Amino acid sequence: MIPVIVIVLGIVMLGAAFAAIYFKSLLASIISAGVISLLASVLYLILGSPDVAMTEATIGSGLTTVVFLFALYRVRKGNPDD
Amino acid sequence: MIKYLAVIVSVVGLGMIFLPIVTGFHEAEQLSPLAAQYVEGSINDLETQNVVTSVIVTYRGLDTLGEVTVLFLATVGVGLLLKGTQEDRLLMPFSELLETTSSVLVAMIMVLGIYIFSHGHLTPGGGFQGGVVIASGFLLLLLASSGTKINHLVLNLVESVSGAAYVGIGAAGLVLAVGFLSPEILPLGDFGRLLSAGAIPVIYSLIGLKVGSELTSILVTMGGE
Numbered sequence: 001m002i003p004v005i006v007i008v009l010g011i012v013m014l015g016a017a018f019a020a021i022y023f024k025s026l027l028a029s030i031i032s033a034g035v036i037s038l039l040a041s042v043l044y045l046i047l048g049s050p051d052v053a054m055t056e057a058t059i060g061s062g063l064t065t066v067v068f069l070f071a072l073y074r075v076r077k078g079n080p081d082d
Numbered sequence: 083m084i085k086y087l088a089v090i091v092s093v094v095g096l097g098m099i100f101l102p103i104v105t106g107f108h109e110a111e112q113l114s115p116l117a118a119q120y121v122e123g124s125i126n127d128l129e130t131q132n133v134v135t136s137v138i139v140t141y142r143g144l145d146t147l148g149e150v151t152v153l154f155l156a157t158v159g160v161g162l163l164l165k166g167t168q169e170d171r172l173l174m175p176f177s178e179l180l181e182t183t184s185s186v187l188v189a190m191i192m193v194l195g196i197y198i199f200s201h202g203h204l205t206p207g208g209g210f211q212g213g214v215v216i217a218s219g220f221l222l223l224l225l226a227s228s229g230t231k232i233n234h235l236v237l238n239l240v241e242s243v244s245g246a247a248y249v250g251i252g253a254a255g256l257v258l259a260v261g262f263l264s265p266e267i268l269p270l271g272d273f274g275r276l277l278s279a280g281a282i283p284v285i286y287s288l289i290g291l292k293v294g295s296e297l298t299s300i301l302v303t304m305g306g307e
Binding site for chain 2: 049050051053054055058059062063066067070071074
């Protein structure tokens, strides 16, 4: 069962990674990058390292996403054309 | 065309470099000698239930100090670059529902953050994770309630006092115990209790406060006030 979950998680993470590159909208890219981190934290938990999973979930998918969103907002405000 | 060729060649080259790691992989039957030393030392010498924490705070304590320094420098950089660019807040009018719910939730998030960093030596988690949870509580306040004023003086005070205390406890280990950042300056206590493992919970709580205040100040600076 566990190998199946790990493989499915890996495939979804790869899909989200390609989506982050190919999405036209930067907002969608940031969110799919956050999804990668969230799935990675589930993967760490399954592999038996709850400490790393907590770090990945809080910093990777929580804080980094918010910081990127703030940065995107500031950049947009600087160049209203984009 | 040449661009695609270069990409394919570099990807294949990278794959060739990683190939021996994949083909030569075999599952470890037992811990490596160093890891076995850490696990035994953490349980027998330091009375720490969570081995990861004893490695982070004690055996690799200097690395953690470096990590905290990097985070501090990043905070200073963000503050310096975005200084004076504070404009109006980036948000729409606040709804009363959101404000009421967030004020209930924030208290719970703060308690969770404090729990995570103060129990770092017993259960998974620690200063970094707890600090980020606390910062996310402040983020919720910033985003959901009007009139949230974060006092920069208090943030800076908490940040610098906890940072100085961290280094001070580390230096006290030089005099009172076996070396820099040694946790044996406080009594080790009983295995598995909240007040055990010497200075490890104190150090991790200080790291939690420092990380929490630094990240909160990054969020306040970037999000505008």
